[in-house]
Amino acid sequence: MLKHVLFIFCMCLISIGANAMPNCPTADGTTQTDCEQITGCVWTIASGCAACTENNYYDSSSKTCKSCPSGYPNSAVGSVNGISDCYKPCETETITGGKRVPSSDKAYHNTQCTYTTQCDNDGGDCDLGFHPNGDNCVSNVTSCDNNGFKFYNGTGFSDCFVSSSSCGSGEQLVGRGHTCNNIPYGVCKTSAFSCSTAPGLNTSACNGGTISGDATLNGETYNLSQCTCEKESVPVSNGNAGEKCFYNASSNIFNIDCVQTALNSCNDGYCSTDGRNCIPIPENYYKNGARDCVQCPNGSYRSGSETTCTWDSRTEFSDSIGRFTIPASGKIIAK
Secondary structure (H helix, E strand, C coil), rough: HHHHHHHHHHHHHHHCCCCCCCCCCCCCCCHHHHHHHHEEEEEEEECCEECCCCEEEEECCCEEEEEEECCCCCCCCCCCCCCCCCCCEEECCEECCCCECCCCCEEECCCCCEEEEEECCCCCCHHCCEECCEEEEECCCCEEEECCCEEEECCECCCCCCCCHCCCCCCEEEEEEEEEEEEEEEEEEEEEEEECCCCCCHHHHHCEEEEEEEEEEEECEEECCCCEEEEEEEECCEEEEEEEEEECCCCCCCEEEEEEEEEEEEEECCCEEECCEEEEEECCEEEECEEEECCCCCCCCCCCCCCCCCEEECCEEECCCCCCCCCCCCCCCCC
């Protein structure tokens, strides 16, 4: 009677501890029927009532222990859940540039090991490390044309960048923030352009003139400050002259440090004594050509035409006989 009470008590404990290792009865007098009433306990003539050993699973239909299949060869002692207690080990795998780390150390029957790809921060081309690409680690640098490299930026690869050794004559390297073995990589750009073809310059701002000078590379852009527009003829005070102006990049026009290059002509009634300014024609001067002031010949006066000087009654002449003047109504063209 006492043995029967103890058996029932043990069964109650087992029913409370689900999925725990079965507490198989081994007391004297235990029968096969008593044993097989407890899930996970099997009866053998040799061993009596016992739980399944490791690498075996409990088969509830036959109430026997069976070997775990080759694909999932392991199990813990005391299987109670059948073949689902069988598992295969999941271990860290070394791959090129990193490793695959399992999310669990076991994959149970009909499931697979799952991994997280962890890539090295160094190694590969330029010793710049690797990044995950599916189950693999891919170098953060890949070769491209002209001895260049493409660099991984977190979402994809950059354009093909080169070192200064790949830049041709008249070019210089503009860096893109990437280095390989301490050598900067970027793009080759022309060191200088004729201003007439320089990127960013508004050539129409020199309408009717000639663009001169060179635009030099300054970082990512070209310095246009030495570009000039030269015009042969622009209005000036009382005349017309050539002009040279420097480019204003902020307003895209030529209006900085403008200088007069040559005085072409003076308006009617004006002439120039210095080749730069037009002034009213001085007394006893005449206008020679388009601009120049020239003094009338000795004793003559400008009268009427701005290009003509005359001798008249105001002029006194002398010869071997004596001194004389021209009659009041008379004139002699001196120039």
